[in-house]
Amino acid sequence: MIRAHSVESVRAAEAAAMAQLPEGELMSRAALGLAEVAAARLADTDGTTVVGLIGAGDNGGDTLYAVAHLAESGFACAVVLVPASGREGVHAAGLAAAEAAGVMVHEAAGAAAAAAEVVAEADVVLDGIVGIGGRPGLRPDAARLVDAVDDDAWVIAVDLASGLDPAGEEGEDDAVWANETVTFGTPKPVHLLPAGEAATGRLTVVDIGIDVDDVPPAVERLTWDDVAGLWPVPGSGDDKYSRGVLGVVAGSEAYPGAAVLTTTSAAEAGVGMLRYVGTPTPVGLVHQAVPEAVVGDGRVQAWVVGPGLDTDADDSDARTQLDAARAALASDLPVVVDAGGLALVEGRRDVPTVLTPHAGELARLLTRLEAAAQGTDDATSAAPEPGPSTDDARSSVNRPAEVTADDVKADRLGHARRLVALTGATVLLKGATTLVVTDGEPVRSQADAPPWLATAGAGDVLSGVIGALLAAGLTPHDAASLGAMVHGVTADRVSGGGPLRALAVAHGIRPTVRDLLARGRSAPS
Numbered sequence: 001m002i003r004a005h006s007v008e009s010v011r012a013a014e015a016a017a018m019a020q021l022p023e024g025e026l027m028s029r030a031a032l033g034l035a036e037v038a039a040a041r042l043a044d045t046d047g048t049t050v051v052g053l054i055g056a057g058d059n060g061g062d063t064l065y066a067v068a069h070l071a072e073s074g075f076a077c078a079v080v081l082v083p084a085s086g087r088e089g090v091h092a093a094g095l096a097a098a099e100a101a102g103v104m105v106h107e108a109a110g111a112a113a114a115a116a117e118v119v120a121e122a123d124v125v126l127d128g129i130v131g132i133g134g135r136p137g138l139r140p141d142a143a144r145l146v147d148a149v150d151d152d153a154w155v156i157a158v159d160l161a162s163g164l165d166p167a168g169e170e171g172e173d174d175a176v177w178a179n180e181t182v183t184f185g186t187p188k189p190v191h192l193l194p195a196g197e198a199a200t201g202r203l204t205v206v207d208i209g210i211d212v213d214d215v216p217p218a219v220e221r222l223t224w225d226d227v228a229g230l231w232p233v234p235g236s237g238d239d240k241y242s243r244g245v246l247g248v249v250a251g252s253e254a255y256p257g258a259a260v261l262t263t264t265s266a267a268e269a270g271v272g273m274l275r276y277v278g279t280p281t282p283v284g285l286v287h288q289a290v291p292e293a294v295v296g297d298g299r300v301q302a303w304v305v306g307p308g309l310d311t312d313a314d315d316s317d318a319r320t321q322l323d324a325a326r327a328a329l330a331s332d333l334p335v336v337v338d339a340g341g342l343a344l345v346e347g348r349r350d351v352p353t354v355l356t357p358h359a360g361e362l363a364r365l366l367t368r369l370e371a372a373a374q375g376t377d378d379a380t381s382a383a384p385e386p387g388p389s390t391d392d393a394r395s396s397v398n399r400p401a402e403v404t405a406d407d408v409k410a411d412r413l414g415h416a417r418r419l420v421a422l423t424g425a426t427v428l429l430k431g432a433t434t435l436v437v438t439d440g441e442p443v444r445s446q447a448d449a450p451p452w453l454a455t456a457g458a459g460d461v462l463s464g465v466i467g468a469l470l471a472a473g474l475t476p477h478d479a480a481s482l483g484a485m486v487h488g489v490t491a492d493r494v495s496g497g498g499p500l501r502a503l504a505v506a507h508g509i510r511p512t513v514r515d516l517l518a519r520g521r522s523a524p525s
């Protein structure tokens with residue numbers, strides 16, 4: 001598991017470590033680790049020239065000491081001091097160390113064009129403008145220097161890419177775009193969250209001796225080595241019922257294939273038994289494609305409700321299926337709610353529930369539930385007719401603003417949290433980075449899948465895997481995050497760098513789980 005800690009936790013751990021160590025020891029360890037990474041990249045790329053961008057705080061101090069090490073190792077090194085106050089504005093001891101090692105020192109203030117020329121010559125750029133003390137965004141003087149970096153240079157962000165929000169909550173376009181980030185002690189939330197992950201690049205954590213083992217993380221990421229400890233493995237005393245029966249209400253006459261994808265992936269994930277509830281066409285397909293599934297209602301331990309469900313259909317078969325979907329949602333059993341099923345969610349969920357929207361579905365659900373919570377139902381939230389109806393006028397004034405998919409994409413975590421607050425459910429928000437948010441738990445953030453997974457039906461496969469894990473007794477938080485991780489890893493294997501189809505991902509779940517479990521057995525304990 002990769003654990004990222006909040007800035008406050010890191011500062012507290014830093015203070016505790018500093019109380020035990022000589023002055024400057026933590027910065028010295030950070031700088032040495034940073035210099036080692038930079039030297040390795042220079043060797044990899046046959047680079048010779050290093051330029052450090054130096055801001056006003058300790059992030060600049062780390063960078064000055066690291067550049068001093070690199071100069072002592074024989075690389076051609078320069079630093080550009082970003083603050084308007086020049087030398088006065090930067091870490092004095094770090095600057096002295098750099099000058100003593102023969103580093104060329106340039107001040108950007110009053111000589112912006114010359115400083116930009118120095119930056120443009122670098123093979124490796126160390127971004128020490130700002131770290132965990134920074135506010136989102138780059139100031140214009142810093143932004144001009146960052147713009148001057150050569151496209152072929154290797155950019156190493158020191159602790160985090162300057163301009164990003166360290167907490168990873170606020171998105172920021174105006175930030176350094178790093179090839180790599182070298183962080184200290186522990187990852188920070190920005191490194192794992194959608195708002196900062198892309199600009200972070202490859203992440204290396206340098207151990208500087210701060211202890212966060214007992215500090216609750218803000219964000220977590222499951223890795224391959226977590227699968228063996230979490231995946232439900234049957235014992236000799238198990239039977240198909242004790243392993244967990246999953247009921248699936250999915251597919252419709254309009255979208256019959258979703259039923260096949262969801263049941264296939266649940267079977268591939270190794271569920272004890274599957275019950276399927278649907279209309280005639282998907283029932284026929286499930287009979288053929290997943291002979292393991294038993295068609296019809298019955299006792300189950302968990303439900304998947306919604307992939308390919310057509311909530312607008314009004315024939316008697318569809319009504320029967322929709323009744324089964326509503327009954328599953330009203331039961332006290334754990335449930336995964338996806339796609340069409342999301343339209344049936346009314347508000348607070350008092351039973352273990354995983355909602356699996358993509359950005360558009362989350363926007364629609366939030367709009368509807370926030371309106372309902374404020375007492376403006378669909379009828380009143382429709383555009384009021386022209387005319388003097390006082391009630392209509394009041395409801396349109398009070399109506400919460402509509403949430404759009406673009407709103408969600410601009411702040412994925414914030415909107416996922418809003419849905420958690422409204423429903424009490426675990427919310428899995430799909431995307432290149434999939435977020436799993438549960439009240440009282442660290443956010444889980446998984447980025448295992450290639451963009452090829454953005455294909456119709458891939459979400460149906462995901463809900464089948466999560467359903468199988470819920471039926472086996474995992475918590476919604478673990479089922480959703482482990483499901484997302486295995487789904488993403490499978491997609492990566494199936495893609496192999498090329499196109500994939502959702503059914504192939506479903507068929508890849510079984511060998512992926514097998515290999516990840518074998519990896520756990522062979523890992524040293």
Ligand SMILES: NC(=O)C1=CN([C@@H]2O[C@H](COP(=O)(O)OP(=O)(O)OC[C@H]3O[C@@H](n4cnc5c(N)ncnc54)[C@H](OP(=O)(O)O)[C@@H]3O)[C@@H](O)[C@H]2O)[C@@H](O)CC1
Nearest residue numbers: 014027030056057058059130131132133134135137139159
């Ligand atoms: N914690 C640890 O365990 C260890 C921490 N270590 C290191 O310390 C770093 C934290 O150092 P820090 O606290 O001095 O803050 P830091 O990030 O350098 O920035 C503050 C300065 O930046 C400025 N500034 C702010 N926003 C800005 C912007 N958008 N654009 C431009 N400038 C901006 C702000 O100036 P002001 O606005 O106040 O004038 C202020 O002076 C941490 O990331 C790590 O590298 C290691 O040495 C080892 C152990």
Ligand SMILES: Nc1ncnc2c1ncn2[C@@H]1O[C@H](COP(=O)(O)OP(=O)(O)O)[C@@H](O)[C@H]1O
Nearest residue numbers: 430431432449450451453454456457458459460
């Ligand atoms: N850019 C991306 N990179 C990696 N995975 C992605 C990307 N975009 C979407 N995904 C994943 O693809 C799947 C798409 O699911 P969804 O949108 O529900 O499709 P459908 O409803 O057609 O089944 C989700 O697991 C999502 O996390």
Ligand SMILES: [K+]
Nearest residue numbers: 127130158160
């Ligand atoms: K930085």
